Amino acid sequence: MNIMKSFVALTSRRSMLRGGLVGPGLMGAALLAGMPSTSLARDFRDDNELTEGDVAILRFLAALEILEADLWEQYNELGGIRDSELTSGTGIQAYTNALNSLDGDMSQYIHDNTDDEFSHASFLNAYLQSKNVPQVSLEKFRNLEGSQATGSSRKRRLTNLMQLTVDTSWWTRYRSSTLNPDLGDVFPPAVPSLATGEHTAIPRTDADLKPQSRLQAIANTAAFHFGTIEQGGSSLYPSLALRVSNVEVLRILLAIGPTETMHFQVWHDKVGNVVPMTDPVTGLTFPDLANSTDENLKANLIMPEPTIFSRKFPNTPVSIIRPTETRGAAMGAVNALTADGLFKGQSLDFFAFLQQLASEADEAQREI
Ligand SMILES: [Fe+2]
Numbered sequence: 004m005n006i007m008k009s010f011v012a013l014t015s016r017r018s019m020l021r022g023g024l025v026g027p028g029l030m031g032a033a034l035l036a037g038m039p040s041t042s043l044a045r046d047f048r049d050d051n052e053l054t055e056g057d058v059a060i061l062r063f064l065a066a067l068e069i070l071e072a073d074l075w076e077q078y079n080e081l082g083g084i085r086d087s088e089l090t091s092g093t094g095i096q097a098y099t100n101a102l103n104s105l106d107g108d109m110s111q112y113i114h115d116n117t118d119d120e121f122s123h124a125s126f127l128n129a130y131l132q133s134k135n136v137p138q139v140s141l142e143k144f145r146n147l148e149g150s151q152a153t154g155s156s157r158k159r160r161l162t163n164l165m166q167l168t169v170d171t172s173w174w175t176r177y178r179s180s181t182l183n184p185d186l187g188d189v190f191p192p193a194v195p196s197l198a199t200g201e202h203t204a205i206p207r208t209d210a211d212l213k214p215q216s217r218l219q220a221i222a223n224t225a226a227f228h229f230g231t232i233e234q235g236g237s238s239l240y241p242s243l244a245l246r247v248s249n250v251e252v253l254r255i256l257l258a259i260g261p262t263e264t265m266h267f268q269v270w271h272d273k274v275g276n277v278v279p280m281t282d283p284v285t286g287l288t289f290p291d292l293a294n295s296t297d298e299n300l301k302a303n304l305i306m307p308e309p310t311i312f313s314r315k316f317p318n319t320p321v322s323i324i325r326p327t328e329t330r331g332a333a334m335g336a337v338n339a340l341t342a343d344g345l346f347k348g349q350s351l352d353f354f355a356f357l358q359q360l361a362s363e364a365d366e367a368q369r370e371i
């Protein structure tokens with residue numbers, strides 16, 4: 004029997020804390036077991052001063068989280084779950100069914116991913132405000148017309164999900180045992196036909212609901228886009244954390260970043276259930292990844308394959324997030340999202356503002 008399990012079986016968590024049984028020797032074990040340790044917990048402090056670089060990184064992340072919340076809200080309106088947490092839209096049953104053909108819980112995951120992004124944006128802005136730094140708002144850029152299908156709230160959007168060129172190279176990147184984007188390596192997409200042209204990930208109007216194979220291709224596009232977005236967040240947070248100075252800000256990045264990875268891993272798994280098919284209207288083709296014999300493509304190989312982290316350790320591959328290079332990470336994220344078509348139709352002012360935030364974040368230096 005696991006020693007912690009036997010300990011927990013004998014001592015309830017509450018009595019352990021009340022009785023002060025969490026001595027120094029047990030604190031590490033308590034943390035590993037996910038148990039609270041009052042001796043170690045420190046709340047955020049008001050007198051904690053941020054560097055200019057910390058502020059720039061937080062402001063950039065707040066902007067990206069607002070954009071994430073905007074795109075996820077569109078998915079939730081049409082294919083997720085509307086409830087007291089997320090009230091916008093009324094859903095499209097046929098689109099929801101097409102998404103849930105990958106996994107019966109897709110709508111729940113879409114809802115929860117959306118909820119998480121709103122919480123990321125809100126928290127980062129609340130934290131900035133607590134430091135007397137202006138909150139980030141993109142409201143003046145909320146001018147894009149989203150889906151006009153029945154079920155959409157039809158409110159104005161910041162992001163465009165209807166002309167996407169989805170980069171699915173993360174699929175092969177996380178399966179490679181010899182290559183690393185931080186060492187300059189490039190990776191082929193898992194779905195080559197998503198890498199060219201413009202594809203909608205949501206029904207644009209009610210006309211997109213038929214034929215069924217057309218609607219399934221739209222849902223499949225969404226499912227790959229989910230992974231593309233969340234793997235980006237999985238890299239962005241550690242990349243930027245490398246240039247944070249204040250340990251409280253570091254804690255924020257280290258606590259939010261892995262939730263992006265939790266999202267990514269779910270989507271990575273679910274999108275492996277896409278059935279090979281071709282969109283009868285656009286010709287968009289989804290290959291048979293489930294039955295692939297190629298280890299760079301096979302759907303169930305979702306755990307990050309150990310790969311080369313550093314040329315100094317060519318014979319010691321390690322399972323890691325990739326990339327985590329910090330130089331230019333913020334602008335790299337903006338460029339990747341732009342290349343995917345997420346901001347198609349946005350104003351020059353929008354791009355100027357976002358690029359300004361990114362370049363300020365990329366100028367941040369670790370000052371310790
Ligand atoms: Fe997020």
Ligand SMILES: [Fe+2]
Nearest residue numbers: 071233236263
């Ligand atoms: Fe995210």
